[in-house]
Amino acid sequence: MHCTSKDQALAEKLSSDISQALAGRKSMASLSFYDRPTGTTCTSDAAKKYDSASVVKTIILGALLYQKGGTLTEAEDALARKMITASDNASATTLWKQLSDLKDPAKPNPVRIQEFLDKAGMDNTVLDKEGSWGLTQVTAGDQEKLLRIFSGDDDSVLGSKARSYALELMNQVQSTQRWGATAGAPLDSVIHVKNGWLQRSQNPDVDSFDRGDWKVNSMAVLTENGYDSGLVVLTENNRVPEGRPANEGWDYGIETIETISRTIYRDVHPGAEGYVPSRPALAAAKPPAAG
Template sequence: MYKYIKVAAGVIALAALVPAAASAVTGGQGGAGAACTSDGSEPTGHLLAKRIEKDINEALKGRDSVASVALYDRKTGIACAYDENRQQDAASVIKPVILGALLFQSKGPLTGEDDALARKMITASDNAAATTLWKKLSDLTNPSAPNPVKIQEFLDAAGMKNTILDKEGFWGLSQVTAADQLQLLKVFTYNSDTAAPVLPQEARAYALELMNHVQSDQRWGAPAGAPQNAVVHVKNGWLRRSDNPGVDPYDRLDWKVNSMAAFTGDDYDYGLVVLTENNRVPDGHPAESGWIYGIGTIEGVARAVHHDLYPEQSSSRRLQPTPQNLVKQLKLQPHQPR
């Protein structure tokens, strides 16, 4: 929440499906760091942009996680990006993409089975529901390798140019970027009359409503530190790669931990995406410790962003799941290729 190791909602990828991000375990983040801009709509916009830029970099400093970050805030005119076009396994953050494609194809409100499946897929990160909808939106000429042509149509319409959909039915192996996932949040929260929306208002409201009702033990990550009076729309994804000899050494047993959220209500209108990998499990530590580390990286960035944008309203809460909830969520990882 992909040919199949039935573990819990994460994924494992074959080397051929992995972007050439690294050929060995190097640890830590490279690149030039975060870059934030202001559209000038606020007199203090430039200073705020520089502060957020600095604090994102500080939040990632010293972390072993390799992260990509994307942020927009329509109210302040702030936009931030940090390695935002780097591709990595989606895990369950592909599920809002499936939802968007379903709404795009339906041309109206979802009813009956589609509604039930969409709700299970988003609010409970149900993998069987996601697989059913993936197939519904695919060319099944080869049933063992569904071609998600209708999902691609939605990506094209939404301007999500760097997302690569898996063509073997392992939807969690699809490659996503922080920039494209942020674009999806913009599609869901679109509120302008200047151009025709990708999705009609009713469909956008439906998507946001489902993401607002994600079950409580899956609401960690990007919402950490968010204003307590904001309406939160979140979806997370997590997976641990296999130790299969065919998997690139960089990816073996690595945790991929992702979080995306939009914040609305009470004059809020912003979105944050943080994708992470290189969350290793130290020798002798429980398998889930890499997952917890990735969540910590995401929440460090999130708390910095929320505090800088809305210092008087932001919360200091950490949202990391309890050990009991971690065990429960481990059962939600997507299937993995052998």
């Protein structure tokens, strides 16, 4: 864990408290955090690659806005809204293909998304070139770069209209998907979020480490009323105890993320009343669809 800040005491407290929050967790976790007002950053294993699940949808959104100069058609707007606010997978697939080279339709090569990553300096992100966008390899550091672009005032990658649109969609994410890196955020901040989750199959062609593993990721931005921060937490190895409902691995990943999130916001904004997100209900019979 490495934290820096204009306030050295804050940096030291964050480093200690985040490390302590992670100490009892069995899953693997990486994070990247920034707070512009206090000049604070924290990172832990921020270059480690993880299956993206649906946090890649923020990349798809950024690439779409980059390619279209921030002006979307009515159809593109409808797809983008469903993709972010409801984490709709079909909409993500449609936009992924739109931004791809389709010489081989079975393996859409996302060349226009790669152009966006290159422009954004997201050099550690590896797009899945066979159409399985949820298996794109992302890092906490690169996703933090994306949050900085969305929430900043630099027009070199995305203009102000595009940035505002991206944050608007992340602010409108449905209530059951606002968990994760939002936990503990000050209630007077404006919260923007996108989460992702998937459970890898038990199929023999899946790497032995990944079989049955829940990948649970979350990224959030706080804005307005003096707030200007971003947090990304990526997790894996959220294992399901033998004989237990499959959702327990998902819930464990969420709890890992929210433990980190509450710790960070408590240290950076002491005394602020914190946001308590809805936790998806654990259903023993039916695990959630990947999102």
